[in-house]
Amino acid sequence: MRRDLIEPNCDLCGGREFSVIYEADAEKIASFKLSSEMFRCTSEMHEFFFRLARCRTCSLVMVHPRLDDAVLLELASNVEDSVYDDEKQGRFITFKKSLDAIDEILPPREDLLYLDFSCYLGLFVEVLLQQGRNVQGVDICKKVVDQGNRRLGESCLKSGLMEDWPDLFPEQKFDAITSWDAIEHVLSPLDYLKTANRLLKPGGLLTLTTMNYDSLFARATGKKWPWLMPMHLYYFTPQTLKRMLELAGFQVVKRTTYSHVVSLGYLLYKINSGFLGKLRKWRALKNIFIPINFGDFMTVYAQKTE
Numbered sequence: 148m149r150r151d152l153i154e155p156n157c158d159l160c161g162g163r164e165f166s167v168i169y170e171a172d173a174e175k176i177a178s179f180k181l182s183s184e185m186f187r188c189t190s191e192m193h194e195f196f197f198r199l200a201r202c203r204t205c206s207l208v209m210v211h212p213r214l215d216d217a218v219l220l221e222l223a224s225n226v227e228d229s230v231y232d233d234e235k236q237g238r239f240i241t242f243k244k245s246l247d248a249i250d251e252i253l254p255p256r257e258d259l260l261y262l263d264f265s266c267y268l269g270l271f272v273e274v275l276l277q278q279g280r281n282v283q284g285v286d287i288c289k290k291v292v293d294q295g296n297r298r299l300g301e302s303c304l305k306s307g308l309m310e311d312w313p314d315l316f317p318e319q320k321f322d323a324i325t326s327w328d329a330i331e332h333v334l335s336p337l338d339y340l341k342t343a344n345r346l347l348k349p350g351g352l353l354t355l356t357t358m359n360y361d362s363l364f365a366r367a368t369g370k371k372w373p374w375l376m377p378m379h380l381y382y383f384t385p386q387t388l389k390r391m392l393e394l395a396g397f398q399v400v401k402r403t404t405y406s407h408v409v410s411l412g413y414l415l416y417k418i419n420s421g422f423l424g425k426l427r428k429w430r431a432l433k434n435i436f437i438p439i440n441f442g443d444f445m446t447v448y449a450q451k452t453e
C-alpha cells in the first residue's frame with residue numbers, strides 16, 4: 148500500500164500556510180505497519196508520529212502532510228473490532244446519558260426521525276431502538292455495519308462512501324443527527340457537516356462529540372495527550388468547530404464537556420502496561436464502571452439554520 152504523503156489545504160478556510168506544532172518522525176512513518184488496526188475504535192496505537200500543524204489563517208489543527216485519501220479510505224473501510232463489542236456495557240451507559248442530554252433540547256416525540264452518523268456497530272442506534280424510536284445509522288465501513296445489522300436483527304444501518312449518504316435516505320429528512328467521536332477521523336469534516344445539513348429538516352439538531360484541543364488537559368499533557376493518534380486527522384477547539392459548523396449552515400446552541408463511561412477492565416486494557424495491564428484479564432473488572440472526564444472531550448449541539 149502506498150505511503151506517500153499529501154498536503155491538503157486547510158479544511159476550514161482553504162489556507163495553504165501551516166505552522167508546525169510537532170514535527171513528524173520520518174523513520175516511523177516509513178516503517179510502521181499500515182493496517183486497518185489503526186482505525187479500530189479501540190485502537191491501542193497511541194503513539195503519534197505524523198506532523199501536526201496549525202493553519203496560519205484560521206488556526207485549525209490537522210495532520211499535515213498525511214497519508215493519501217485513497218489509502219486512508221481503504222484502511223477505514225476494512226475495520227473489524229471485537230474489543231468494542233466486548234465493551235458495549237460501558238458504551239450503553241455513555242449513550243443513554245448522551246440521549247438524555249439530547250432529549251432536554253429536543254423532547255422525544257413519536258414522529259421524530261433520528262440518524263446516527265458513523266454509527267459503527269450500531270450501539271447508539273440500539274439504545275434508541277430499545278426506546279421504540281425511529282432511528283437509522285450510516286457508516287463508511289460495510290464490515291462493521293453488516294456486523295451491527297446481524298446483532299440488531301434489523302437492517303437499519305447502511306454503509307457507503309460519505310458523498311453517497313444523502314442518496315441512501317432518499318425520502319428521509321431527519322429531526323436529529325448524531326456523531327460520536329467521529330468527525331476527527333474523516334477526510335473532510337466540512338463536507339461531513341454539510342452532508343449532515345443536507346439530511347436534516349430545517350431547524351434540525353446536530354449533536355457531535357470530539358476531543359477539545361484547547362482543553363486544559365490537552366495543553367498540560369502536550370505531545371503525551373493520549374488522543375494524539377495516527378487515526379485522528381483533525382483536532383478541534385471550540386472556536387474552530389463553531390466556525391466550521393457555521394460555514395456548514397449551523398448555529399451552536401449548547402456546548403458541554405463529554406464523559407465516557409468505561410469498565411475498569413477496558414481502562415486497564417487501554418493502559419496496558421506492567422502490573423495494571425495484567426489485571427485486565429480479571430473478568431470481574433468488566434462489571435465495574437467509571438465515568439472518565441478530563442474535560443478534554445466536548446459535546447456540541449447545533450441547529451440547522453440554512
Ligand SMILES: [Zn+2]
Nearest residue numbers: 157160202205
Ligand atoms: Zn485554515
